[in-house]
Amino acid sequence: MKQLLKIFAWIVGVIILFVLGFVSFVFLKWDQKYDAPYPEIRASSDSTMIARGKYLVYGPAHCAGCHNPPERALEVENGIDLPLIGGGEFDFDPGIIRSRNLTPDMETGIGKLTDGEVARVMRNSIGHDGRPIFPLMPFQNMSDYDVASIISFLRSQKPVNNFIEPTEYNFLGKAILALGLIKPEGPEMTPPKKVDIEVSEVYGKYLANSVANCVGCHSPRDLMTGEFTGPKFSGGLEFEEVPGAKFITPNLTPDPETGILASWTEDTFVERIKAGRIYEYSPMPWGSFSQMDEVDLRAIYRYLMSLDPVSNKIELTDHMKEVKKSE
Ligand code: HEC
Ligand code: HEC
Structure with a gap:
């Protein structure tokens, strides 16, 4: 019995030491600073x-x-x-x-x-x-x-x-x-000097990935780490910013069965984005995107239509179905 108590005391002691060690590690280390050279970018009055x-x-x-x-x-x-x-x-x-x-x-x-x-x-x-x-x-x-x-x-x-x-x-x-799980991330490769503003897949790709962050919301991801867990633009990310108002992002790849854009023409897409928000609490910044120029919207559509189709069926959430019904 005494022997058992001793072992138990040791285990508790080790756990307490471990917890104290971890807590002090967190308090010493959470405020760590990072460094990187300043980009050579200057504001202009042009x-x-x-x-x-x-x-x-x-x-x-x-x-x-x-x-x-x-x-x-x-x-x-x-x-x-x-x-x-x-x-x-x-x-x-x-x-x-x-x-x-x-x-x-x-x-x-x-x-x-x-x-x-x-x-x-x-x-x-x-x-x-x-x-x-x-x-x-x-x-x-x-x-x-x-x-x-x-x-x-x-x-x-x-x-x-x-x-x-x-x-x-x-x-x-x-x-x-x-633990360094939120760590600064730099560019994937040297960023472009300038991208031509024109109705092209190249400009659309740039906007959807590096400016408007369509990719960040319309792709499956691990919400703790932000990592992509499936094909980009295939949708399925869930949001609940307001309790009870759950959203899920549609699949934007040109899959004829499960992609929403397969049946939209370029004009339908432009008109839809320009029309703005349907759901009051949707996390998508519809207001900002509705102010996008037609050139930008057409470029994004062409880029999305150039992606490999991915079959990923997305069901509307109950909240989205209710809003649609009450319209
Ligand atoms: C999705 C929301 C969101 C968007 C979009 C956004 N920001 Fe921020 N920004 C934040 C938040 C939140 C912080 C504070 C982050 C923190 O404290 O870690 C921040 C911080 C900053 C900082 C301050 C960093 C510092 O040194 O204190 C700058 C500069 C900045 N944002 C610029 C921009 C610019 C420019 C854009 C558009 C190109 C932009 N942000 C778009 C949410 C956003
Ligand atoms: C902050 C997250 C977020 C970002 C960024 C975002 N979306 Fe969305 N998007 C959503 C959510 C959530 C929905 C579903 C709810 C809705 O329709 O508002 C959605 C819906 C859509 C729809 C379907 C609309 C319909 O009527 O069925 C299209 C098309 C779309 N997004 C395109 C885009 C494009 C293009 C971009 C980049 C320019 C983008 N989204 C950026 C979250 C986002």
Whole structure:
């Protein structure tokens, strides 16, 4: 009996030591900083570049909806050009992630950041303070010209003093950071200098993958790590941002049986995106995308139609069926 108690005490002791060790590891390591060279990208006061940047921010790259408080997000998404004052809140399992003020205010915005610091957030997911940026902004492969245009536009906004509380990670979030599971990701290869704006598969591929993030939502993925777990654009990712309002993304590959686009003409696609949102709580930034130019939409359609068809049947969620029925 005594012997048994002794063994038990040892086991408990080892577990306590292990837990204490892990907790101290997390507290020592979660705040680790990362480094990468600053991209050689400079903002410009050229009006063509500022206009291109503005188009991307409010349209395909949809920065504007996320970088505003929730009560303004829809207005901005629907085409009202409010400045990007930050304050979007993302309440995830690892903590509350808050989008930053992107107006050129010196104290609370990006006024004090260099062009290289802002560009590095987009290219390498490393914050100006070296922290890994939560993977919500997959712009790593955006062209030099477009990144420079976006920063040029951000700098041209009116500065707005709006302090945003820092992002707060809970213990789970800190453990994920300490273990390096949220790690800054750089570009897959050298990003293009500039991509020609034309109705081509090449431009469509660039928009769908490196600017508008159609790929991020319309593909099967592991939501903990973000890894792709099946063919890209074959749909099936589930969302539930508002309790009870569950969504699933359709298959965008040209599979005649299970892909929704196989029966859409290029004009149907353009009209559908321009028409905007059907479901109130859909996570897709419909407002921003409805402001996309026809050239961009036609290019995306051509790219999607050039993909290998993947058979992946997606059933509407109960919430989506109900909304459709009540129309
Ligand atoms: C899906 C929502 C979302 C979109 C889209 C988005 N952002 Fe962000 N952004 C965030 C969040 C959330 C943070 C804070 C992340 C953190 O604290 O880890 C952030 C942080 C930043 C930062 C601050 C980094 C720092 O050093 O503090 C910059 C700069 C930035 N975003 C620029 C952009 C630009 C430019 C675009 C469009 C090309 C964009 N964002 C699109 C959500 C978004
Ligand atoms: C943040 C996630 C997200 C992003 C980014 C996103 N989508 Fe979606 N998409 C969804 C969800 C969820 C649905 C299903 C609900 C709905 O129709 O709003 C959807 C539905 C669709 C539909 C079907 C609409 C219909 O009437 O049946 C099309 C077409 C579409 N998306 C195309 C795109 C394209 C093209 C892009 C990139 C330009 C894109 N999506 C980016 C989440 C996203």
